[in-house]
Amino acid sequence: MSTVDPELLDQTTAPKRARPFAQLPLPPANLTLWIIILSLCVLPFILVFAISFGQKIEGAGWEWSFTFANYQRFFVGALWPETVTFLYLQKLWYSLYYAVIAALLTVLTAFPFTYLMTRLSRKAQSRWLVFLLASLSLSEVFIVMGWDVLLSNRSGLPMLFRETGLTDWLKETGWFDVLRQWGLANPRNVKFKTSEFATILTMSYLVWPYAVILLYPSLSRLDQSMVEAARTMGAGPWTVIRTVVLPSVRLPLIGTVLLLFVFLLGTYVSVTVFADPSKQTIAISVYDAVRGSTLNAPFGAAQSIILLVTAAICLVLGQRLSNRATA
């Protein structure tokens, strides 16, 4: 066909040019995206979900099945209804507890730092950002090793406390008893391993650069003339931060807390090294079930599913909270 019917051309080209793939049911770009989502997110999730209903064969692997035994074990214990144990709920509680406190501590300390950083010259800002980005290349294992050395009883801060006489001074002033109540001292000296303090501190340290990088864009875009306007209306530095800066970055602030929280739910190394065995988290338990000592993949899968659902519930609640804050 050498000639084109002008009428046909009129009808088709104008709308077609704008959206060349409009006639296809699934455009290729979209299709690729769906394949990626299906193969990398949905299928593995369905697999884990399916395994969570399987059952362990004593002394061997596991087999497909359809039993709620794994979920029952999580919530009330394997021997229910004869005996009830909340061991795994407790582990879930510690997962949430560490993650919430560490996320809040991180944002609380990273926010003033980032705010002050955006007041520096462009050059100084980019230096700090490069430094913080570079620090992300350190693995969790490496960071925890560093803190392990710093906090261990024989070589770290406790030794420094003892050798400098700080321990004796704490004992004289009565602070030592307070530290013992907080679980940060044994009868002879201060101790940070194992303690919730060291666990949360290390977790917080791990995600601190993320917090700065997440908060930086909104804080650096903050309109300085708003800060100046507040000053000309009688607002001192703290009033400016309370009434202008914080409300302006409330959404990124809540977003950062939520993201760090979800990220920290899965912390493994810090918790194994610094948390008391009785205060360990679901992440450790999942690892033990799947790869570690207990070898019970279906139960590990069930725990993963519950952790995931809990995280989702927390995100939805956080979303609700931030929506209410903006309304």
Place this chain on the structure above:
Amino acid sequence: MAGLKLSGIRKDFGQVRALDRVDLDLPGGKLTALLGPSGCGKTTLLRIIAGLEAASGGSLHLGSTDLTDVPAHKRKFGMVFQNFALFPHLNVRENVCYALTIAGMPKADAHARAAKLLDMVQLSAFADRKIGALSGGQRQRVAIARALAQEPEVFLLDEPMSALDANLREQMQVELRLLQQRLGITTIVVTHDQREAMTMADQIVVMSNGRVEQMGPPQEIYHQPANPFVADFIGKANFFEGVIEGGAFRNGDIRLELAPAAQFIDGADVKVAIRPEKAGIDDPEATDNTVTAKVTFVRDVGSTRDIHLDTPLGPMIVEYAIGENSSSFEVGATAELYLPATSLHVYPARERKAAA
């Protein structure tokens, strides 16, 4: 109302001197316009007055109070920013109440004051709106009401009209001027628009390169510019150069009388300025001070006609208002350009070539 006194204000940004020995007496209750091209230091001066920027030297007094080292939040000069800097997380009423709220005023009193201010700027119906739902003109009114809520002793505006449409701009200039006169508040407006300055100001401070070029009432600035820069920046002006001879101007064969006679020694190089509307063409009253010229272009914009001329003194423009001169000017025709002695402003030619 106390006046503001600036003595020897200096500001250095690294190696760059943004302000150099600025001495100003701003009378209380009057509107002063800081006028100059961009980069002349006028905004820096306003920020120093507000306390947002520290001067490198000099002092600032309000009445007898020394404010030089007083921080911005203790000065509490109401300020309207170029982009208005309204708080997007607060609604219109909360924005206006801001200064009162943080000062701990009871909510009912603050809301009553805000209602009065919003009424004054004709925005009562918008009190509960979000800032994002306002137009540029409305935002400006909110910014003005917000800055006035704390009843400041000095009211500062940084290019307040630059974010507005051209036609809204003129209307707001008049409104702002009326509001300022009603309140009788000491006001300083930064602008680069000479029409805006002349519309609003009791006195104009013309600045360039960090210095004050001239300060005075608008008409004085226009009719007696102190130097070529002011003559060029405020309104339009024709310039030509020559020497002084016996109190008159001379360039080659051309001799122009000056009234009053120039206070320069003979042979001094001078630069002379004349406003286009003060010059005339083929004027029957002209007896002397004429130059033979050739019409090169006629620009007729309805209300005025600009006749561009080529003269031995250089290119010049004569402006006629509508009805002022009925003769038609043909391009290429010869004309007698009349430069009245009383309208010629004479300046030493050696002076800084500050224009532009």
